[in-house]
Amino acid sequence: MKTLVLLAAIFAAQSSAQSKPEDTEVWAPEPAVVTTGPLAPAPPPSDAIVLFDGRDVLGWESVQDGSPARWLVHDGVMTVAKGTGNIQTRQRFASYQLHVEWRVPAGIMGEGQARGNSGIFLASTGDGDLGYELQIIDSYANRTYANGTAGSIYKQLSPLANPSRPPGEWQSYDVVWAAPMFHADGSVERPATITVLMNGVLVQDHAVLSGPTRYVGAPRYAAHGRAPIKLQDHGDPSAPISFRNIWVRELNR
Numbered sequence: 688m689k690t691l692v693l694l695a696a697i698f699a700a701q702s703s704a705q706s707k708p709e710d711t712e713v714w715a716p717e718p719a720v721v722t723t724g725p726l727a728p729a730p731p732p733s734d735a736i737v738l739f740d741g742r743d744v745l746g747w748e749s750v751q752d753g754s755p756a757r758w759l760v761h762d763g764v765m766t767v768a769k770g771t772g773n774i775q776t777r778q779r780f781a782s783y784q785l786h787v788e789w790r791v792p793a794g795i796m797g798e799g800q801a802r803g804n805s806g807i808f809l810a811s812t813g814d815g816d817l818g819y820e821l822q823i824i825d826s827y828a829n830r831t832y833a834n835g836t837a838g839s840i841y842k843q844l845s846p847l848a849n850p851s852r853p854p855g856e857w858q859s860y861d862v863v864w865a866a867p868m869f870h871a872d873g874s875v876e877r878p879a880t881i882t883v884l885m886n887g888v889l890v891q892d893h894a895v896l897s898g899p900t901r902y903v904g905a906p907r908y909a910a911h912g913r914a915p916i917k918l919q920d921h922g923d924p925s926a927p928i929s930f931r932n933i934w935v936r937e938l939n940r
């Protein structure tokens with residue numbers, strides 16, 4: 688039995704070493720374009736935890752070292768600051784309802800994944816590829832692989848539609864996140880599921896996740912508990928993503 692386990696581990700390591708990012712890109716079918724009206728900011732419900740109210744980033748920390756977040760706050764908006772890295776909430780969550788409003792800068796250049804790239808990690812289990820990423824990117828007349836467009840669970844679940852607005856306009860995500868549950872031995876008792884409305888349009892419908900996001904290779908679970916929500920600094924100084932009006936409601940499920 689030990690020999691079989693060892694051989695399986697060696698095979699998995701070899702397979703991972705031979706994998707390429709393109710192996711998990713799905714280009715078709717492309718999500719159908721849906722047009723939506725202007726965004727009306729959604730005030731938080733009375734029982735919500737406000738994660739960003741437009742005044743400061745005191746509820747957020749650097750993923751890298753736990754220091755206070757250094758993203759910029761101006762006129763009620765939080766914007767990625769060059770070279771400061773990913774940030775995450777100081778508070779940890781299990782299942783929840785989340786509202787986030789985000790904006791790609793007007794006049795953005797580039798194409799594909801190099802145009803307004805960021806992401807929301809619904810449960811940040813570490814830095815890098817570790818976590819469950821709801822993709823943020825400019826998908827308005829910008830073609831890329833379907834499971835890497837706005838509203839996708841990156842490299843895993845393509846969105847049901849593309850309701851993206853033009854760069855410079857505010858967009859919204861409303862998320863119902865059911866965190867995964869694990870047995871004592873680390874095996875999956877219940878996989879994570881997600882429902883997402885983008886600009887009021889359903890783009891993920893109680894979709895089942897196969898594990899956290901991975902840039903290379905297939906997703907797979909590793910047991911974890913409550914986790915912070917992470918916002919990604921993708922490292923593109925010419926296209927800093929902005930956020931506003933972020934709140935969460937914890938769910939018992």
